[in-house]
C-alpha cells in the first residue's frame with residue numbers, strides 16, 4: 038500500500054512516496070458497548086486505516102465474591118451478552134467486527150496484536166482499582182510489542198478535563214461539587230456514530246459465549262419485572278425515545294421518581310448506562326431538545342441532577358480509590374459491624390418480616406432491579422436496623438443488579454452506611470414511615486408478596502400488628518413469615534446508633 042509521508046529535514050521539506058505498513062487499530066470495548074458518542078472508536082477510525090473491535094469476557098468478573106455469590110450473576114451476565122451481541126452486529130453492519138473472547142484482556146490483546154499486525158489500541162479508561170489493574174497489565178504486555186495504548190475519558194456527563202478543580206480537590210459534598218460544575222463547566226457535544234469502518238482482514242471468526250461457559254446457569258426473569266430489560270444500544274436508545282418522546286414521561290419525573298411500582302415512574306436508563314449502551318451526553322442532548330420543544334421544568338432538570346450524582350461517585354472514586362471498598366469506607370470509620378449470617382440471609386432472600394424490605398428484596402432477587410427508594414430503604418435496614426457489615430449488602434447488589442456500576446454501587450453503599458465522604462452521622466430510614474409514604478395504599482408490597490394480598494390498604498405494612506379479628510380472611514400459612522419480624526425496629530436502631538457513635542468518638 039502506498040502512502041504520502043512528509044519528512045521534515047533541517048532546511049528542506051519534501052514529500053516521499055514509499056511503501057509502509059497500514060495502520061491497524063483495535064478498539065477495546067469494556068463498559069462502553071455502543072457506537073454513538075464513542076471517542077476511542079471515532080479516533081481509531083479517523084487515525085487508522087483498518088479497525089476491529091474486541092471484547093473480553095474476563096474470567097475474573099465471573100468468580101465468586103468473598104460472600105460466596107457470583108461477582109456477576111446470571112441476570113446481568115445475560116444482559117451483558119445481549120449488549121455484546123448487538124455491538125458485534127452493529128460493527129459488522131458497518132463493515133468491521135467485534136472479536137469476542139473469554140479470557141483476560143492482557144493475554145488476548147497482545148496475541149491479537151501479533152497475529153493481526155496491530156499498531157494501536159484505543160479504549161475508555163476506567164477508575165476503579167481492579168479495572169485499572171487490567172489496564173496496567175495490558176500496558177506492560179503491549180510495551181514489549183511496541184503497541185501504543187490510547188486511553189480516553191468517556192463515561193461521565195462532565196469530562197474530567199472540564200472540571201473546575203483538580204482531582205485532589207473534588208469537593209467532598211455533592212452539593213458543592215454540583216454547584217461548581219453547574220457554574221463553571223460545560224457538557225461536551227456527543228460524537229457522531231461512524232457510517233462505515235474498514236476492517237483489518239482477514240477477520241478472525243469468534244463467537245459469543247453462553248452462560249454455561251461463564252460458569253453460570255440460565256435464570257428466568259420473573260414476569261412481574263418493571264421492564265423487559267434487554268441489553269444493547271438499540272434497546273437503550275429506544276427506552277430513551279420512549280420515556281421522553283413517545284410516552285412523554287419526563288415532564289413529571291421529579292414527582293414520580295420515588296415510586297416503586299411499574300415501568301414509568303423513573304427512566305430505567307441505569308442498566309444501559311452501566312454497560313455504556315447509552316451515553317449520558319446523549320441523554321443530556323435529548324433532554325435539552327425536549328426542553329426546547331416540549332417543556333423545561335424541575336423534572337427535566339432533575340434527570341440531569343441525578344446524572345450528576347452518577348458522575349460524582351466516579352470522580353469520588355478517582356479521588357479516594359480503594360478506600361470506598363474497605364469496611365470503614367472513605368471515612369475509615371471503625372464501626373463494629375455485625376457478621377450475623379442468618380440475619381443477612383433473611384434480608385437477602387426477602388424474609389425479614391417487614392413487607393417493604395421483603396418486597397424490594399424479592400424484586401431484586403427475581404428480576405435484578407430495584408427502585409432507588411427501595412435501595413435506600415433496604416440498605417438502611419441492613420446497616421442501621423440489623424447493624425450488618427454494609428459490604429455484604431454491596432456484594433449482593435453487585436451480584437444481582439443488572440445495572441450494577443462499581444462507582445454508583447459502592448458510592449451509594451458508603452453513603453447509606455454513613456461512612457462515605459458526604460456522611461452526616463447516624464441517619465436511618467424509618468421503614469414503616471417510608472412504607473406508608475411511598476407505598477401509601479400498599480399496592481407495591483402486595484404485588485411482590487402475594488401472601489399478603491388479602492390485607493387491604495396501608496395495614497399491609499405491619500401485618501404483625503394486626504388483631505386476630507382483622508385476619509379472618511388471611512391464609513395463615515402464606516403469611517407466616519410476617520407474624521414475627523426479625524428485629525424490633527426502634528430498639529435495633531438505638532443499639533446500632535450507639536455502636537456507630539462509639540466509632541465516631543474513637544475516630
Ligand SMILES: Cc1cc2nc3c(=O)[nH]c(=O)nc-3n(C[C@H](O)[C@H](O)[C@H](O)COP(=O)(O)OP(=O)(O)OC[C@H]3O[C@@H](n4cnc5c(N)ncnc54)[C@H](O)[C@@H]3O)c2cc1C
Pocket residue numbers: 294303304305306307308310311340343344346347350407408409410412413416434438440441442443445446447449450453
Ligand atoms: C445502595 C444503593 C446502591 C445502588 N447501586 C447502583 C448501581 O450499582 N448502579 C446504578 O446505576 N445505580 C445504583 N444506585 C442508584 C439508583 O438507585 C439507580 O441508579 C436507579 O434506581 C436506577 O433506576 P433509574 O434508571 O430508573 O433511575 P432514575 O431515577 O431514572 O435516574 C436516572 C439516572 O440517574 C442516575 N442515578 C439516579 N440516582 C442515582 C444515585 N443515587 N446514584 C448514582 N446515580 C444515580 C442513574 O444513572 C439513573 O439511571 C444505587 C443506589 C443505592 C441506594
